[in-house]
Amino acid sequence: MIINTLTILFKEIQTYKSFVMEIKNYYGKVILFGEYSMIFGSPALLMPLYSGSAHWDYIWRNHGKKNYSSNRSLHVFANYLSQNEYFTERIDIQKFNAELKKGLFLDSCIPSGYGVGSSGALTAAVYDRFKTYEIEDPMELKKFLGDMENCFHGSSSGLDPLQCYYGKPFILKDNRIEILDNGFVPENLHIFLIDSNIKSDTKSLVTYFKEQRNEPRYLKAFDELYVPFVGRCIDSLVAGDADKFFDDLRHLSYYQTVMLRPMITDNVLPLFSLKREDVHFQIKICGSGGGGYFLGFSDDVEKTNAFMAENGFPITWII
Numbered sequence: 001m002i003i004n005t006l007t008i009l010f011k012e013i014q015t016y017k018s019f020v021m022e023i024k025n026y027y028g029k030v031i032l033f034g035e036y037s038m039i040f041g042s043p044a045l046l047m048p049l050y051s052g053s054a055h056w057d058y059i060w061r062n063h064g065k066k067n068y069s070s071n072r073s074l075h076v077f078a079n080y081l082s083q084n085e086y087f088t089e090r091i092d093i094q095k096f097n098a099e100l101k102k103g104l105f106l107d108s109c110i111p112s113g114y115g116v117g118s119s120g121a122l123t124a125a126v127y128d129r130f131k132t133y134e135i136e137d138p139m140e141l142k143k144f145l146g147d148m149e150n151c152f153h154g155s156s157s158g159l160d161p162l163q164c165y166y167g168k169p170f171i172l173k174d175n176r177i178e179i180l181d182n183g184f185v186p187e188n189l190h191i192f193l194i195d196s197n198i199k200s201d202t203k204s205l206v207t208y209f210k211e212q213r214n215e216p217r218y219l220k221a222f223d224e225l226y227v228p229f230v231g232r233c234i235d236s237l238v239a240g241d242a243d244k245f246f247d248d249l250r251h252l253s254y255y256q257t258v259m260l261r262p263m264i265t266d267n268v269l270p271l272f273s274l275k276r277e278d279v280h281f282q283i284k285i286c287g288s289g290g291g292g293y294f295l296g297f298s299d300d301v302e303k304t305n306a307f308m309a310e311n312g313f314p315i316t317w318i319i
Helices: 002-021 065-082 093-101 118-130 138-153 159-166 202-213 216-239 242-259 301-310
Strands: 026-033 044-058 104-108 170-173 176-179 190-195 281-285 293-298 315-317
Touching (some): 026 118, 044 118, 044 159, 044 216, 065 104, 065 138, 104 118, 138 159, 138 202, 190 301, 242 281, 242 293, 293 301
Antiparallel strands (some): 044 104, 044 170, 190 293, 281 293
């Protein structure tokens, strides 16, 4: 009897050790540039959000109301994937469901509704753990992950889960992925997130943008005025030219207030019109906008901290 008990205990310890060894973090993401405009073929620049991550765990190890909720949500996701052979050929749904019955859940500290990849990390984690084979081509993988993430947003470009899966900064340009070094941002430039304290409704904003694209005048203006500055911001940032970068960003931020106004909350809108020479930062929308986080670029951390504290805007520094 003692031998049998010790054998069972030994197996449980080995299972626990195996689980601990396989823990992998799936980081959130920040689209620095390219939200919405990538639909027009513009480049996009993304980087991991290292302050927010998710990893697999089991309820038997970690009880909590949120964990049971995650497990239930994953059951819904598994059911969504099981309805289409396109998914079942690439995702082991049987294994997925078996793990969920054992209490598998995704332990995530990535804020939901903030445009920083909560559903992207979940999608990447499910693909990574339950894929039947590796999709080698980045563009094919981007499409597949986007189709998976459609479960949450109705329409996904696939960039969010692709970033969460790779866990490295990259540029998407001309249907090619260029992986960047983690230190690609110049030392005299810093990036932060502004908490608008409002949750974003990505689906409704994407629907609004699609409707706007049906207007020929809007389409022409967006393509000829907005899109070029997306590429310029990426090029000047990666080149390390801070002065040119801030000049390009100033134009892009202005066009966001004109062409993407519903994506900017009323409480954050005044920050868009401030002169960088006076406040030492420039901001833009982050992800789909409409709430959640907004993205800021600063050339003076101390002065930016002082301004934001004085005006009641909680910020988180990324770099």
